[in-house]
Amino acid sequence: MAKKLPAGFAPLYFDLEEKYTKKIPNLESISDANQTGFIDTHTHLDMILSDIESITGSVISIEDILENCKQTNMKYLFHNACDLESILNISNVLDDCSNVDNIQVFGGVAIHPNETVLHNNANNESELEVAPDGLEPPEFRDIHYDYDLGQAISKVEEIAKNDKRIKIIGETGLDYFRTGPSGVDIQKNSFREHIRLAKELNLTLQIHDREAHQDVIDILLSDISPERVVFHSFSADNTFAQICAENGWFMSFSGPVTYNKNTELREALCGIPKELILTETDAPFLTPEPIRGTINTPSNVPITALYMASYLNMSISDFSQQIIKNMTNAFDI
Numbered sequence: 001m002a003k004k005l006p007a008g009f010a011p012l013y014f015d016l017e018e019k020y021t022k023k024i025p026n027l028e029s030i031s032d033a034n035q036t037g038f039i040d041t042h043t044h045l046d047m048i049l050s051d052i053e054s055i056t057g058s059v060i061s062i063e064d065i066l067e068n069c070k071q072t073n074m075k076y077l078f079h080n081a082c083d084l085e086s087i088l089n090i091s092n093v094l095d096d097c098s099n100v101d102n103i104q105v106f107g108g109v110a111i112h113p114n115e116t117v118l119h120n121n122a123n124n125e126s127e128l129e130v131a132p133d134g135l136e137p138p139e140f141r142d143i144h145y146d147y148d149l150g151q152a153i154s155k156v157e158e159i160a161k162n163d164k165r166i167k168i169i170g171e172t173g174l175d176y177f178r179t180g181p182s183g184v185d186i187q188k189n190s191f192r193e194h195i196r197l198a199k200e201l202n203l204t205l206q207i208h209d210r211e212a213h214q215d216v217i218d219i220l221l222s223d224i225s226p227e228r229v230v231f232h233s234f235s236a237d238n239t240f241a242q243i244c245a246e247n248g249w250f251m252s253f254s255g256p257v258t259y260n261k262n263t264e265l266r267e268a269l270c271g272i273p274k275e276l277i278l279t280e281t282d283a284p285f286l287t288p289e290p291i292r293g294t295i296n297t298p299s300n301v302p303i304t305a306l307y308m309a310s311y312l313n314m315s316i317s318d319f320s321q322q323i324i325k326n327m328t329n330a331f332d333i
């Protein structure tokens, strides 16, 4: 039996049915929504476990998270390992996932843009880059000193090659929000290496783009993008979305599309071909309305999906079917 998740974490969708249906007009019943099932194309299962433990004191397992996901009819998840410690452990996480029936979990590996700077100048303590967001190298010292960036990316390659459940090179890209100017070149080089890897291994490139829209596009175009590209947790406006659409790049939407202030993001969602839309949580981060403030989990995808279907004036069943079709194309499943 799955453990009940601690209070303050992953409130069950069904408990909130009344709230959603009141808030979102033209909604079909949740049982209709449940016929097709939902997809989280980007989540961090290991980070969810550690957040739950540090915030609520409860220790739960990967299997508990997945059992919870089954209650909201999640069918497919993509677990992203984007720091070296998680990457070295991804096959164990995917093994744990395979213990739970009726839900399929795939993997993604990459050195996150914010991690790249911490691997720079390994073995040279004085020059180790300090990101201005408080990512202090001493917290991460061992693994960041043991592997320089090239060695870290080699590990990404090795693991992506050896575990067929890994479908994604990502999240990689550029993050100008959390990196000082001296980190930009390091991030760009790392991004290019990950693009090369995705092409060589014929995997989907999943992009983290935070306040770096133009540079991300420039690099993707100049280096010739891999066959399948997904912008994870898409955060730009409709103009940028149209450039992505012209290139056939997928756009995956998470909790922020439900936030009241994000009108431009919703315009982008409604302006692109439906064939390029995906859903995700980026859990434990970016919890959707109306449950912001709780730890996010993949079981919350239906909330974001309900909002998205409503914005697109689609039934939730049609929306879910479209997303499953898009997922098979985006990740070659």
Ligand SMILES: [Zn+2]
Binding pocket: 042, 044, 080, 171, 282
């Ligand atoms: Zn993420």
